Amino acid sequence: MKTVNILAILALVGIVGTSCTSGDGDSPPNATPTPTATPTPTPTATPTTTPTVTPTATPTATATAEPTPTSAPVAGLPVFPGAEGFGSTTPAGRGGRVIAVTSLADRGPGSLREALETPGPRVVIFRVGGVIRLRELLFIRHPFVTVAGQTAPGDGIMIRDAGIVVISHDVLLQHLRVRPGDEGNVRPEDNDAIALLGPKVGDAPGAFNVVIDHVSASWGEDETISTFFGAHDITISNSIISEALNVGRRGVGHSAGLLIGDYSDRVSMRYNLLAHNDFRNPLIIKGGTHDFIGNVVYDWGIEASLIVDIDSSTRVDFIRNRYLAGPSSGGEVKEIWIESRTPRGKGSTRPRLYLSDNIGPNRPNEEVDVIEMLSFSIDPSVIQGETLEEQIAWVKQTYLAEAPQSAAFTAPSGDVIERVLSSAGATRPRRDEVDRRVVDQVWSRTGRIIDNPRQVGGFPTLSSAAPPQDSDADGMPDEWELWQGLDPASALDGSQDVDGDGYTNLEEYLHSLL
Ligand SMILES: [Ca+2]
Ligand SMILES: [Ca+2]
Ligand SMILES: [Ca+2]
Numbered sequence: 001m002k003t004v005n006i007l008a009i010l011a012l013v014g015i016v017g018t019s020c021t022s023g024d025g026d027s028p029p030n031a032t033p034t035p036t037a038t039p040t041p042t043p044t045a046t047p048t049t050t051p052t053v054t055p056t057a058t059p060t061a062t063a064t065a066e067p068t069p070t071s072a073p074v075a076g077l078p079v080f081p082g083a084e085g086f087g088s089t090t091p092a093g094r095g096g097r098v099i100a101v102t103s104l105a106d107r108g109p110g111s112l113r114e115a116l117e118t119p120g121p122r123v124v125i126f127r128v129g130g131v132i133r134l135r136e137l138l139f140i141r142h143p144f145v146t147v148a149g150q151t152a153p154g155d156g157i158m159i160r161d162a163g164i165v166v167i168s169h170d171v172l173l174q175h176l177r178v179r180p181g182d183e184g185n186v187r188p189e190d191n192d193a194i195a196l197l198g199p200k201v202g203d204a205p206g207a208f209n210v211v212i213d214h215v216s217a218s219w220g221e222d223e224t225i226s227t228f229f230g231a232h233d234i235t236i237s238n239s240i241i242s243e244a245l246n247v248g249r250r251g252v253g254h255s256a257g258l259l260i261g262d263y264s265d266r267v268s269m270r271y272n273l274l275a276h277n278d279f280r281n282p283l284i285i286k287g288g289t290h291d292f293i294g295n296v297v298y299d300w301g302i303e304a305s306l307i308v309d310i311d312s313s314t315r316v317d318f319i320r321n322r323y324l325a326g327p328s329s330g331g332e333v334k335e336i337w338i339e340s341r342t343p344r345g346k347g348s349t350r351p352r353l354y355l356s357d358n359i360g361p362n363r364p365n366e367e368v369d370v371i372e373m374l375s376f377s378i379d380p381s382v383i384q385g386e387t388l389e390e391q392i393a394w395v396k397q398t399y400l401a402e403a404p405q406s407a408a409f410t411a412p413s414g415d416v417i418e419r420v421l422s423s424a425g426a427t428r429p430r431r432d433e434v435d436r437r438v439v440d441q442v443w444s445r446t447g448r449i450i451d452n453p454r455q456v457g458g459f460p461t462l463s464s465a466a467p468p469q470d471s472d473a474d475g476m477p478d479e480w481e482l483w484q485g486l487d488p489a490s491a492l493d494g495s496q497d498v499d500g501d502g503y504t505n506l507e508e509y510l511h512s513l514l
């Protein structure tokens with residue numbers, strides 16, 4: 001246990017002994033873990049602009065030419081239809097060159113690494129499916145990139161043995177499986193499936209305007225997904241974050257799901273499944289304004305969600321989440337644990353949460369007071385009030401907000417659990433056996449936190465298949481182009497926007513696969 005805190009407070013409010021929470025040991029590679037900036041939480045409204053028609057300029061790009069953006073950006077256009085959350089109006093690789101991944105090799109011609117290391121706006125499609133075994137971390141250093149895993153033939157794409165590190169901006173990743181495991185070359189302390197790092201790594205601009213959507217991330221040794229060092233304006237949506245490895249090469253238990261780490265700001269976490277992670281479901285530490293909406297948290301171990309505020313004015317909206325205990329679930333804390341290390345006398349910098357429609361073991365329905373699913377670590381001396389009732393009232397008044405503080409959102413209709421379990425993760429072309437098993441385990445309330453992938457059958461194999469015919473190599477198959485009235489013999493039309501809705505023709509094809 002790295003952090004020993006406090007404090008007893010109110011029996012009814014819930015209480016804690018130790019936490020296993022800090023950012024200790026989470027240093028990303030080549031980075032100095034000494035953030036110097038203090039973030040200013042800035043609630044940001046969701047753009048309400050209705051996408052307007054913008055004529056497309058004459059296309060000049062080809063599949064092999066240098067990128068030529070084809071149209072003025074449409075203000076407020078979601079990066080794909082239905083995208084929501086902080087950063088989700090990024091253009092990503094829109095209008096850029098098409099780069100096809102044709103090799104599963106770690107590097108070299110046709111590799112994913114080569115595609116990501118190519119500067120300039122780009123849309124990365126896959127002409128091969130299967131498993132990419134990385135020999136080292138896969139960095140995204142250059143901005144404006146779309147990685148469309150849904151285009152992969154066969155069983156789709158899985159990345160193993162190392163993870164992805166995003167240190168640039170305007171990035172969309174969809175339908176990828178990232179399962180580092182414990183057999184690769186990355187130090188366990190750095191071995192995240194996906195890390196989004198702010199401007200603290202070399203001279204990189206840092207991660208912002210990043211959308212991670214329909215991604216399956218599992219078997220990390222550090223975190224599974226993390227944001228750190230001031231990464232901001234990020235959405236992690238419709239994804240599965242599962243089976244963070246516990247006692248493995250690190251020698252200590254470190255099954256950590258999702259870390260919104262030091263000085264991250266404006267991170268949306270929506271409609272994700274977090275399953276079989278001992279802690280950090282998520283951990284939000286040191287500030288920022290974030291939202292956690294419509295997620296399913298299953299089978300946490302010692303803790304589910306934790307907010308550690310260290311004199312940092314953290315603001316988080318927890319809305320419509322479902323906490324389902326599983327065989328690993330234990331610990332003394334309730335579903336949402338608020339730890340405030342704000343020094344005495346700095347009352348204006350306490351964390352504040354907005355809670356609405358969250359259900360869990362300690363609050364099985366909306367009739368139960370929200371306080372029942374909260375645990376607090378607070379210096380007892382700051383708590384005001386003589387009687388228990390007065391103290392609880394003070395705690396509520398101090399730590400709970402009456403209205404959402406982050407981006408606006410559209411409440412999804414239907415059942416959250418049904419939605420998440422049916423659609424989360426890399427579902428295109430199809431879910432792999434890891435995701436199918438995890439989802440089945442949520443339905444049946446089975447499974448456990450694991451130490452290594454061998455305990456659950458090891459790495460799956462994914463097969464490739466013949467990709468669709470694409471004669472002009474613009475990323476759109478011949479058949480689809482003919483159906484759309486495009487020219488299967490000309491690559492000029494991929495970056496055009498024939499219906500003027502702001503999405504290029506190539507994007508329309510990518511969206512048709514979602
Ligand atoms: Ca990490
Ligand atoms: Ca084509
Ligand atoms: Ca074409």
Ligand SMILES: [Ca+2]
Binds near residue numbers: 499500501502504
């Ligand atoms: Ca269009």
